[in-house]
Amino acid sequence: MKSVLIFARQARNNWRPIFIRTVKPRGRRMPKQRRIRVKVCLVGDCGVGKTSLIRRFIHSEFEDRYIPTPSTAVSKVELLFPTNHDSEIMLEMDLWDITGQSAFRKFLSDAYFCNATSIVAVCDASRTETLHELEDWISAGREIAGGVQTHTLANKTDLERNPVMNDPMLKQIANKYDAPFYFVSAKTGLNVDFAFQTIAEMILKEILSKLDEKEAVMKKEWEILDTIVKRGKLGASKEYFFTTMKGIAFDTLRSYIDRLEEKGYLRVTWNDATSFIAFATEAGVERAKLGPERIEDEVIDTVV
Structure with missing residues (x-):
C-alpha cells in the first residue's frame, strides 16, 4: 500500500462526504487501518481568514467575500498516513472554526476547547494588531485545553504590505508557546497544504509517542x-x-x-x-x- 499511496486526503464539510477514493494494490493484502480522531481549534480576530484557510485546505477553493462565522463551525478532514508494510493510520481532524469577535472570547466555554489536541492561532500578515491579539486567544484556549500543541499562521501574505513578518511579537509568541510559525495565503494557496499537513504530522508524532x-x-x-x-x-x-x-x-x-x-x-x-x-x-x-x-x-x- 505504501508504494501506491503515500499521502491521501478525504474531506468532509459539516460531516457530509465530499469525495473518497480507495486504491487496493493487486495481489496484496489491504493494510490494517487504525483510526485516530483529533480536535484542532482555529482562533484569531475577525477577518484574519480562518474560514478561508479551512476552505482552501479541504476544497482547494477561495471565497473573496467576507462572511463572518456566527459562532463556531466544524469541518472534518481525514489524512491517511502509511506507517509500515501492513498498517496505516487514518487521522480524522475535526477543524473547529471559532468566531473572532473579541467580546465572544471572554465567554468561551469549555465545549469549544475541551479535549482539543491542538490550537492554531491565525493572524492577518497585513495587520499587526491581529498578531498582538494572538497571545490572548492562545491563553484563552490553553486555559481550558491545557498545554496542547500550538501553531501560528500569518495569512494574507499575498498582499503587498506584510509588516507582521518583521514584528518582534512574532518571535515572542513562537518562543513562549513553542509554536511553529507559517506564512500562508488562503487566496493563492501558498503554504496552506504544507502548514496543515505539518500540523497533522506533528500531532500524529506526539500521539504515536504516547501510544x-x-x-x-x-x-x-x-x-x-x-x-x-x-x-x-x-x-x-x-x-x-x-x-x-x-x-x-x-x-x-x-x-x-x-x-x-x-x-x-x-x-x-x-x-x-x-x-x-x-x-x-x-x-x-x-x-x-x-x-x-x-x-x-x-x-x-x-x-x-
Missing part, C-alpha cells in the same frame, strides 16, 4: 497477568517473578500488580511489605485470553 509508551505498559501488564493465570491455584509470588522475569525491579513489579488488582484481575495476599502471592480472578482469566495482539486496538482509546 508506544502506553502500549509497552499494557503489554507488560498482560505478560504479568498471563504468568499468574498459568500458575492457576498455585498463584505467583515475588520470588517466582524474579526467577521468570529477569531484571524487573520490585517497585516496578508492585506497581503492575497494584494496577491489575485495582482493575479486578487479581487477588493479592501480602505476607509483609515486600512479600506477596497473587491469584487471577475470573475477570483476569478472561482478560488474559484476549492476548497481546488485542492490546494495540485498546491503547488508542486510552490516549486520544
Whole structure:
C-alpha cells in the first residue's frame, strides 16, 4: 500500500462526504487501518481568514467575500498516513472554526476547547494588531485545553504590505508557546497544504509517542497477568517473578500488580511489605485470553 499511496486526503464539510477514493494494490493484502480522531481549534480576530484557510485546505477553493462565522463551525478532514508494510493510520481532524469577535472570547466555554489536541492561532500578515491579539486567544484556549500543541499562521501574505513578518511579537509568541510559525495565503494557496499537513504530522508524532509508551505498559501488564493465570491455584509470588522475569525491579513489579488488582484481575495476599502471592480472578482469566495482539486496538482509546 505504501508504494501506491503515500499521502491521501478525504474531506468532509459539516460531516457530509465530499469525495473518497480507495486504491487496493493487486495481489496484496489491504493494510490494517487504525483510526485516530483529533480536535484542532482555529482562533484569531475577525477577518484574519480562518474560514478561508479551512476552505482552501479541504476544497482547494477561495471565497473573496467576507462572511463572518456566527459562532463556531466544524469541518472534518481525514489524512491517511502509511506507517509500515501492513498498517496505516487514518487521522480524522475535526477543524473547529471559532468566531473572532473579541467580546465572544471572554465567554468561551469549555465545549469549544475541551479535549482539543491542538490550537492554531491565525493572524492577518497585513495587520499587526491581529498578531498582538494572538497571545490572548492562545491563553484563552490553553486555559481550558491545557498545554496542547500550538501553531501560528500569518495569512494574507499575498498582499503587498506584510509588516507582521518583521514584528518582534512574532518571535515572542513562537518562543513562549513553542509554536511553529507559517506564512500562508488562503487566496493563492501558498503554504496552506504544507502548514496543515505539518500540523497533522506533528500531532500524529506526539500521539504515536504516547501510544508506544502506553502500549509497552499494557503489554507488560498482560505478560504479568498471563504468568499468574498459568500458575492457576498455585498463584505467583515475588520470588517466582524474579526467577521468570529477569531484571524487573520490585517497585516496578508492585506497581503492575497494584494496577491489575485495582482493575479486578487479581487477588493479592501480602505476607509483609515486600512479600506477596497473587491469584487471577475470573475477570483476569478472561482478560488474559484476549492476548497481546488485542492490546494495540485498546491503547488508542486510552490516549486520544
